Amino acid sequence: METSNNMNLLIVGAGHAGSELAVAARNGGWTGGITLLGEETALPYHRPPLSKAYLTGKSDAEAIALRPRSVYESANIDLRFGARMEAIDRVGHRISLADGSSLPYDKLALCTGGRPRPLACAGLPGIGAANLLYLRTMGDADAIRARLREGSRLVVIGGGYVGLEVAASARALGAHVTLLEAQPRVLARVAGAEVSAFYEAVHREAGVDLRTGVMVEGVEMAGDEIASVLCAGGERLPADLVVAGLGMLVNVEAARAAGLAQEGGIPVDEFSCTVDPDIVAAGDCTLQQSAHYRRELRLESVPNALEQARVAAAWLCGKPKPPTAIPWFWSDQYDLKLQMAGLSQGHERCILRGDPAKRSFSAFYLHGDRLLAVDAVNRPAEFMLAKKLLGQGCIAHSERLSDETVPLKELLTSA
């Protein structure tokens, strides 16, 4: 554990993790300078609304700020926005910036998140097309919003959470939406088949032309815009706008060049420390050793970014490690709040409690009688209970899990 004195803490990446780390370090007793440096120009903001309320215009930039400017000012946190780190000199304890300047650090925190994975297919010019958009930043959401109007033809490529949320928001705005997923089902990487089938049905009911098992082979251009998306099998889908939601690539180029990262992220230990004792890392850009799952994980979620940031801040301030939870996540589509706790990979059975037709149910993922994860749709109380017990290791009385006459708390017990 380190102790804070008048050292200077430089945090690179002003997203969920960076903003939290800055404030948590100050609140935790960091007495030296704190600089929060980020490439974007806006105050750090909530990213989840970008595909939800912000995209539909129900929320605005002010409403999605993580904290007002006054919070950083009163915590004496120096904000440097519109500044991009290019390289890390670990020996000289400096980072260099894209504008040619450099900044010193005593302790460095890397919270650089990720960027959208680009669409790779034949027929796309190297620089992309003016109406091929991705969604990671507020600027991306503004660009999509500017092109989405009643009757516009949107093709979403990718049936992960971002793609599905964009589809739901676009339907709310009256766009015609076609969603293409290469896998046999949506959410294939993160949810069980029952939950995928439910979301496919929900989107189709809402008017989305949702197609699974469809590979995009290329595009047809008209000037600098995509006129149609070409699918394997020969189908041609005319489009005014194409949004690709194909997952993300981690922003770790500088960290890799400095020997801190591999292609998949920056490895950190349980204290969010990297291999360099003067450098911590938090959020989407990290690879962590999960004690709970006994394997290396990269988690892309707000709760994880905040948790790792608080853990890093505590370590920097010489404070005990704050409690941590099992991985959890949420997604809002239409009137549905999906809350997920735990990781369902490797489950042997999925048991449903409640009725998908009534848009209220939980999917329990089991390995033997051990509960691995739960996906709860419009069931916050079941999510909360399962999340708490999952953290302690949880045995499920599987034969009765689907019986709603028995309270859930009688069916789940700590291992």
Ligand code: FAD
């Ligand atoms: P980010 O929030 O991405 O912040 C990283 C910051 O670092 C960025 O501002 C970036 O510009 C900056 N940066 C990168 N490289 C440099 C550099 N070299 N120099 C300077 N600055 C740099 N999670 C949920 O839990 N629930 C949801 O419902 C949900 N919905 C989402 C919807 C969308 C559309 C998206 C894109 C993500 C969603 N997520 C959701 C994921 C969640 O937003 C991320 O897990 C979270 O933002 C991770 O925080 P972070 O601080 O690690 O990274």
